[in-house]
Amino acid sequence: MSSISVPLLKHHDTQETFTRTTNGARATLPVPNSTRSFWLYGTPDANPLAREGSTGDLPSDVDICIIGSGITGVSAAYHLAKLFDGHKDIDKPLKAVILEARDFCSGATGRNGGHLSPTRFLDFARLEATYGTDEAKRQHALEKHTAQSLIDIIKNGGLENTVDYVPVDHVAIFLAEQEIEEARADYSTAEAADLDLSGIEWLNKDAMQAEYGTSFAGLRYGGANLWPLKLVSELYKLASTQNPSKFELALHTNTPVTAVGPGSSPERRWKVSTPRGNISCSYVLHATNAYASYLLPHMHGPDGIVPARGQVVALRANATPTKTSWWGNQGFEYWFPRPVEDTEKYPLVILGGGREVAGQNFGYYTTDDSVINPEVGKALRNFLPGIIPGKYEKGREPEMEWAGIMGFTKLGDPFVGPVIDKSRPEELQGQYISAGYSGIGMTRAYACAEVIAGMVFADITKTSWTKPDWLPRHYLTAER
Ligand SMILES: Cc1cc2nc3c(=O)[nH]c(=O)nc-3n(C[C@H](O)[C@H](O)[C@H](O)COP(=O)(O)OP(=O)(O)OC[C@H]3O[C@@H](n4cnc5c(N)ncnc54)[C@H](O)[C@@H]3O)c2cc1C
Structure with a gap:
């Protein structure tokens, strides 16, 4: 039985909060004594x-x-x-x-989710409506250019093991029906604009249950993880x-x-x-x-760059999950299992998100990555056992937990x-x-x-x- 530890469909509310808060202070210098991330x-x-x-x-x-x-x-x-x-x-x-x-x-970069997976067509409808078809296509072209260039550097230098580069299936999981509708609208707008949509697979609930043990529908395409x-x-x-x-x-x-x-x-x-x-x-x-x-x-402020605190845990799975990276709840949550070391039975999963429960301002206007938010921590601990029951143990404590500061803009x-x-x-x-x-x-x-x-x-x-x-x-x- 699934249960979801975070509120859904909060993207609109975060945008509203972002633009409404006009008195946000200028950023500080990075603080000392930052929390210790797995990557560092x-x-x-x-x-x-x-x-x-x-x-x-x-x-x-x-x-x-x-x-x-x-x-x-x-x-x-x-x-x-x-x-x-x-x-x-x-x-x-x-x-x-x-x-x-x-x-x-x-x-x-030393504190993020470790994903190198372009968003492919997601958000295409909004981008096209706001900036026109050429700009929407360029947004996706830039992500493709970045990922491919970095992969070329890794492969040409024989750096796959050095940087823990792992090509994976990237799965977007839809926790609410509205997310599926939005993704379908993005897909059909992107298709009409002749965006390259090769390799994208829609997975219904039965297929997701059979392959991943979760009761939510999803979408799959190629991506990668690495040690940033x-x-x-x-x-x-x-x-x-x-x-x-x-x-x-x-x-x-x-x-x-x-x-x-x-x-x-x-x-x-x-x-x-x-x-x-x-x-x-x-x-x-x-x-x-x-x-x-x-x-x-x-x-500073909403017309510039606004700092926002994100939170990540490194949590041991209770089974061997597939080599997949995940993105869910409009991108608020993201996770992937690290390659399993010789000494390990089950992988360490890097899971970030929880900004929806970080308080009324969604973590905006703080540069303090020396502390973690207990409410966010609780939501993250319960998230995977809730949506993929059986592969994660309820109540298990993460092996590491840290904060990191992102920079948001109005657009x-x-x-x-x-x-x-x-x-x-x-x-x-x-x-x-x-x-x-x-x-x-x-x-x-x-x-x-x-x-x-x-x-x-x-x-x-x-x-x-x-x-x-x-x-x-x-x-x-x-x-x-
Ligand atoms: C928790 C979290 C999860 C994320 N997950 C993902 C993800 O899965 N996928 C994805 O694509 N992106 C993700 N991101 C976003 C991504 O990590 C960032 O967009 C990217 O790393 C930004 O890189 P950067 O070099 O611009 O900034 P940073 O990596 O923040 O580097 C800026 C550097 O400037 C230094 N600095 C700042 N001010 C000064 C100063 N005055 N003097 C000297 N040095 C200074 C800082 O100490 C810092 O090291 C995530 C971010 C966070 C925080």
Whole structure:
């Protein structure tokens, strides 16, 4: 007998709450003593770069400062390294640093659900109604481009085991009839728009019962899971070794940027301040996601980027579930079983969600990932035994539980491009941002970082930047 531990169909209410709350404060710096995630602490050697560059001298002068060492910041460095490697007119290396407030990759990327599964056609009807068919198709093209590019890097580098890459069936489970109707409407709109819908299977309740032991209908297509921190660590290695004679990259963790102010010369137009000293630079890339408004106060509130706390548990299953990643309840809950280690009988399942019970404001406007919410914890503990009875033991305590901070925007889409403050249009030249993925970053951040890296490269080399076909134009800061 199924029981559901979370309220259903709350997407509309979260959007309402988001737009209604206009007095939300600017983000803080990332807090110390954050909760310990499986990805960061699940094994003793999970994060060898954790404290890289945290002691000694900081450089005082570089070309490019990238702020944030999550998937956005490191992908931007990776793309820049590739672009400059292929550029013949560089006679001295471009110098870049990644500055990270806490340990390497300890923001959302080190705390998320570990999914790399594009949303395929879900949300297509809304996207098309809001932005038109081409933009709706580009949204899906960008996710496909991201996932495929990352998979190519993993496969070409033989990194499948290093990053725990597992191709899986991705199942969207429908806990309410309305979700099925919405998905059907998305499907038929996407079909009419000629979106690639290959490999998508609808599963009725009987099929779901037979295959997965749950009494809810669903939908299945191909996806992947991985260890996000390990992927980002490998991207950093590739970026820093690509060709140091063209692009020299250093990482300084535990180095919070406290301000970005005017620099001392027309070339070094920015001064980046940290407690360890200041750095003069020509370009600043804000890869700070939920925390963006700390350094860019004009981006606070619902017209900018709003931090929101998510919660995740690592919970032992009571049977061997299929190699599947799951998404349910309009995306509020998401989970997948980790590969089973030799010493384990049953897998550890990484399950996130529960924001629907996080209180009236759905976890918005907090950057505090040092605490967990007990109500959310209770809903998560009861969720899987409730909807897939028999495979999860009721009342079993998670082996780990943690919080992470996402960055939400009103549109649900990131800001990508030059930083624009309408109250001072000319003043921020050389500053770029890619942030605000609204809980869907693994399939978007790498491509969005490619965009800002391309813009910086074009500016430095005095070439023109061309919009990629897969880029939704409404992501661009200039077009918001
Ligand atoms: C609980 C949770 C579950 C999620 N699940 C999924 C999922 O399953 N699938 C999916 O696609 N997405 C998921 N996401 C979203 C995804 O993780 C993010 O969109 C993505 O990781 C954002 O990457 P980022 O590099 O932009 O930000 P982050 O990884 O947050 O990196 C930003 C970094 O900037 C640093 N920083 C901030 N301010 C400063 C400063 N002033 N100075 C120096 N450093 C600073 C932070 O410490 C942080 O390390 C989830 C997120 C969370 C929190």
